[in-house]
Amino acid sequence: xxxxxxxxxxxxxxxxxxxxxxPDGARPRDVALVLNHGPDKHAAAVFTTNRVAAAPVxxxxxxxxxxxxxxxxxxxxxxxxxxxxxxxxxxxxTAEYVAEKLQATGAEVSAGDVLVCSTGLIGERLDMPALLGxxxxxxxxxxxxxAAGQRAAQAIMTTDSVMKISSASGAEFTVGGMAKxxxxxxxxxxxxxxxxxxxxxxxxxxxxxxxREAVRLSFNRADSxxxxxxxDTVIAMASGAHPQADPSGVDLxxxxxxxxxxxxxxxxxLIADAEGAHHEIAISTVNAATEEQAETASRSVARSNLFKTxxxxxxxxxxxxxxxxxxxxxxxxxxxxxxxxxxxxxxxAGGIGDERSLVDLSGxxxxxxxxxxSGGAEATILTNDLTHDYVHENSAYST
Amino acid sequence: xxxxxxxxxxxxxxxxxxxxxxPDGARPRDVALVLNHGPDKHAAAVFTTNRVAAAPVxxxxxxxxxxxxxxxxxxxxxxxxxxxxxxxxxxxxTAEYVAEKLQATGAEVSAGDVLVCSTGLIGERLDMPALLGxxxxxxxxxxxxxAAGQRAAQAIMTTDSVMKISSASGAEFTVGGMAKxxxxxxxxxxxxxxxxxxxxxxxxxxxxxxxREAVRLSFNRADSxxxxxxxDTVIAMASGAHPQADPSGVDLxxxxxxxxxxxxxxxxxLIADAEGAHHEIAISTVNAATEEQAETASRSVARSNLFKTxxxxxxxxxxxxxxxxxxxxxxxxxxxxxxxxxxxxxxxAGGIGDERSLVDLSGxxxxxxxxxxSGGAEATILTNDLTHDYVHENSAYST
Numbered sequence: 001x002x003x004x005x006x007x008x009x010x011x012x013x014x015x016x017x018x019x020x021x022x023p024d025g026a027r028p029r030d031v032a033l034v035l036n037h038g039p040d041k042h043a044a045a046v047f048t049t050n051r052v053a054a055a056p057v058x059x060x061x062x063x064x065x066x067x068x069x070x071x072x073x074x075x076x077x078x079x080x081x082x083x084x085x086x087x088x089x090x091x092x093x094t095a096e097y098v099a100e101k102l103q104a105t106g107a108e109v110s111a112g113d114v115l116v117c118s119t120g121l122i123g124e125r126l127d128m129p130a131l132l133g134x135x136x137x138x139x140x141x142x143x144x145x146x147a148a149g150q151r152a153a154q155a156i157m158t159t160d161s162v163m164k165i166s167s168a169s170g171a172e173f174t175v176g177g178m179a180k181x182x183x184x185x186x187x188x189x190x191x192x193x194x195x196x197x198x199x200x201x202x203x204x205x206x207x208x209x210x211x212r213e214a215v216r217l218s219f220n221r222a223d224s225x226x227x228x229x230x231x232d233t234v235i236a237m238a239s240g241a242h243p244q245a246d247p248s249g250v251d252l253x254x255x256x257x258x259x260x261x262x263x264x265x266x267x268x269x270l271i272a273d274a275e276g277a278h279h280e281i282a283i284s285t286v287n288a289a290t291e292e293q294a295e296t297a298s299r300s301v302a303r304s305n306l307f308k309t310x311x312x313x314x315x316x317x318x319x320x321x322x323x324x325x326x327x328x329x330x331x332x333x334x335x336x337x338x339x340x341x342x343x344x345x346x347x348x349a350g351g352i353g354d355e356r357s358l359v360d361l362s363g364x365x366x367x368x369x370x371x372x373x374s375g376g377a378e379a380t381i382l383t384n385d386l387t388h389d390y391v392h393e394n395s396a397y398s399t
Numbered sequence: 400x401x402x403x404x405x406x407x408x409x410x411x412x413x414x415x416x417x418x419x420x421x422p423d424g425a426r427p428r429d430v431a432l433v434l435n436h437g438p439d440k441h442a443a444a445v446f447t448t449n450r451v452a453a454a455p456v457x458x459x460x461x462x463x464x465x466x467x468x469x470x471x472x473x474x475x476x477x478x479x480x481x482x483x484x485x486x487x488x489x490x491x492x493t494a495e496y497v498a499e500k501l502q503a504t505g506a507e508v509s510a511g512d513v514l515v516c517s518t519g520l521i522g523e524r525l526d527m528p529a530l531l532g533x534x535x536x537x538x539x540x541x542x543x544x545x546a547a548g549q550r551a552a553q554a555i556m557t558t559d560s561v562m563k564i565s566s567a568s569g570a571e572f573t574v575g576g577m578a579k580x581x582x583x584x585x586x587x588x589x590x591x592x593x594x595x596x597x598x599x600x601x602x603x604x605x606x607x608x609x610x611r612e613a614v615r616l617s618f619n620r621a622d623s624x625x626x627x628x629x630x631d632t633v634i635a636m637a638s639g640a641h642p643q644a645d646p647s648g649v650d651l652x653x654x655x656x657x658x659x660x661x662x663x664x665x666x667x668x669l670i671a672d673a674e675g676a677h678h679e680i681a682i683s684t685v686n687a688a689t690e691e692q693a694e695t696a697s698r699s700v701a702r703s704n705l706f707k708t709x710x711x712x713x714x715x716x717x718x719x720x721x722x723x724x725x726x727x728x729x730x731x732x733x734x735x736x737x738x739x740x741x742x743x744x745x746x747x748a749g750g751i752g753d754e755r756s757l758v759d760l761s762g763x764x765x766x767x768x769x770x771x772x773s774g775g776a777e778a779t780i781l782t783n784d785l786t787h788d789y790v791h792e793n794s795a796y797s798t
Contacts, residue, residue, distance in 0.1 A: 049726075050722060050725040050726055051724075051725040051726075051727075051731075051733055052721045052722055052724065052725030052733045052749070053725075053733075079718075081718060081722075082717075082718050082721055082746065082749060082750055082751070083750055083751070084734065084748065084749060084750035084751075086750075087750075121718070122716075122718025122719070122721075122722065123716075123717060123718040123746070123750075123751055124751070125751075225704045225705070227703055227704060227705045227719075227722070227723070228722065228725075228726050229722070230718070230721075230722050230725065304626055305624045305626060305704070305785075305789075305793070306624070306626045306793055309789070309790050309793035309794040310793065310794060312790065312794045313793070313794025315794065317521075317522075318481075318522060319478075319480060319481050319520070319521025319522040319629070320521070320626075322451045322481055322521075322629075323449060323451055323480075323521065323626070323627065323628070323629050324626070325450075325451065326449040326450040326451030326452075326627075326629065327448075327449055327450075327627045328450075332450075334450055334451045334452075335483065347481065347522070349483065350451070350481060350483060351481055351482055351483035351485075351486075351522075352481070352482070352483075352522055352523070352524075386704075386790060387790060388787050388790050388791070390704075390708070390790075391708050391711065391785060391786060391787050391789075391790055392787070394704070394705055394708035394709065394712075395708040395709060395711045395712025395714065
């Protein structure tokens with residue numbers, strides 16, 4: 001179940017011709033639209049912190065500033081990043097066109113409440129006639145059923161091999177979501193985009209806080225190759241349309257748990273679909289002084305090319321793990337740190353531990369545990385190995 | 400000319416059996432010794448800032464603390480990192496043995512003035528009988544001629560395909576140096592080691608300051624894969640033995656320039672010898688607010704796997720350059736930044752610039768210029784592309 005799992009939303013995913021046709025001539029979907037029918041139009045969003053933000057990010061930051069959004073339009077086949085004022089005008093025109101077409105159907109939508117997301121190659125203008133044609137077609141295909149939600153999820157795929165969708169429900173609400181990209185294939189162009197919908201009755205400030213917490217614990221802990229996109233965007237929209245909704249508001253703890261679950265599921269799917277990767281790696285740092293320190297230590301290992309190539313080579317090279325942790329300022333004593341790879345404590349007390357030949361790295365899943373012995377906090381970062389396919393995909397992408 | 404270019408130094412490089420024999424049975428050199436005969440024994444050193452520092456780093460930090468060193472012993476074939484107290488004892492024993500053997504030849508050397516450097520795989524103990532045998536043999540082969548200096552440079556090679564040596568002279572001094580490693584093949588295990596000698600008459604504090612400035616402008620601006628070794632060490636030793644030396648001290652500006660030249664030459668040789676690399680890339684940031692900001696911007700690009708794979712694919716993907724600069728906090732306006740790749744300004748004012756097909760990336764040398772338009776400072780970082788050979792070498796190394 002995708003973004004239409006929640007009541008009050010319709011979606012569409014169409015082929016507008018922004019992406020190349022398949023060898024058999026089939027046109028892949030490349031324009032998605034999600035419409036919130038209300039009664040509430042609460043929305044929140046988290047954007048890339050890259051200062052070279054794409055035009056749709058700059059636009060959507062303005063749209064979201066009042067906490068309301070009526071619709072989201074997303075396209076693959078072009079990131080509309082580093083395109084200057086003309087690129088921003090393209091985004092603006094897209095939002096205007098979405099509003100115009102929706103208004104013609106009787107929907108109450110203003111252009112200033114239409115979020116825009118784009119993903120694809122940086123530094124090229126979008127094919128606007130194709131994109132606007134896709135918008136017109138998507139408006140006519142908006143549907144509340146599950147298949148429509150899945151078509152929207154398909155339309156935002158770039159190098160993704162499968163769509164990413166997830167949902168969770170409570171007694172008084174449902175959360176549905178879709179995501180695309182990241183993975184290690186090409187996050188710098190592929191971008192991570194996600195739209196999460198809910199029919200919960202929830203104040204905008206609560207939705208905003210819940211989204212930031214969920215993103216912190218999910219997408220921000222999936223670190224495929226350390227590169228930050230110009231387009232990353234995560235959007236949450238709440239309609240308040242659940243039939244059993246308590247008008248006084250959802251149970252916030254229950255809602256947070258469901259939102260975390262959907263976002264963590266989507267983040268795990270992103271890492272799992274890194275086609276160039278041979279291993280999905282979970283790096284857990286335990287017994288850290290703080291959760292932030294645990295995250296810092298895990299992320300430093302996740303960003304070490306030497307560690308990531310070692311895992312590709314099925315080599316439990318714990319020295320590279322220690323070396324990566326040693327570049328951070330987290331609290332630990334190099335003479336007491338322990339490291340396990342797939343259950344074998346190959347490093348004990350900062351030195352040689354159990355027999356490294358006992359480590360089995362033939363499977364796809366790798367679990368690294370780093371015990372800092374400095375406190376009681378922990379955090380896990382998900383990443384991939386660095387493979388020939390990563391080099392191939394990313395060296396061949398735009399040429 | 401290597402470390403024996405300067406008067407007052409002898410060197411040796413011998414095969415001790417720490418490294419595997421070549422297919423034809425030839426034993427590669429793997430133990431080097433450099434002895435300062437004085438009259439001065441001034442020394443300075445810069446070490447890795449990795450908190451997981453190898454035993455020889457911990458030892459040498461103690462040795463250098465009084466600003467005096469009599470000799471340096473270096474081995475390849477093992478890093479002696481993450482080896483705990485037994486590894487430290489091995490280093491200590493090595494220094495004691497060097498001093499003992501040198502004393503037997505009449506040299507005035509104490510173990511507490513013997514620097515130790517090691518390079519090779521992390522997390523394994525050294526073969527001490529082999530190493531000590533190499534030390535004994537190296538002591539008998541110490542020689543002031545150029546060939547001996549070159550043998551020392553050969554003995555510290557790991558994945559290096561050629562030795563790295565350099566020298567420069569002034570009216571009253573000569574500077575000679577050798578280096579190994581980094582390169583992109585496996586800096587996390589290969590380590591960057593360098594020993595620079597001079598016969599200048601120079602106060603220890605001046606030598607220390609000159610070395611730190613030279614390292615800042617050379618080795619610290621060669622960033623192959625962003626990984627920091629547990630063993631990186633750069634050592635400078637001054638004998639004051641130049642026949643025309645002014646007893647009141649060398650011209651410090653002239654000495655600094657020569658030392659910078661030698662260190663920059665060695666750093667460039669390290670980047671040039673990254674066998675896995677197909678391109679040597681110089682990333683210059685110009686018109687930055689400060690030199691530090693210029694370095695930060697260039698280094699962020701040098702560490703982007705997406706940029707490095709694009710160059711491997713001969714793709715002047717300037718969007719990935721902007722995206723990397725956008726993750727920093729340096730002063731720049733995304734709407735005015737310009738980027739040139741091999742002389743073609745592919746990005747102007749943050750958007751599409753001159754025709755990218757004009758960029759010729761078929762050669763080995765790549766020059767990126769990032770114009771921040773925020774001031775008058777500049778800095779250049781040297782790096783390599785990310786290739787299939789990098790993945791291959793680093794995934795296959797220890798298994």
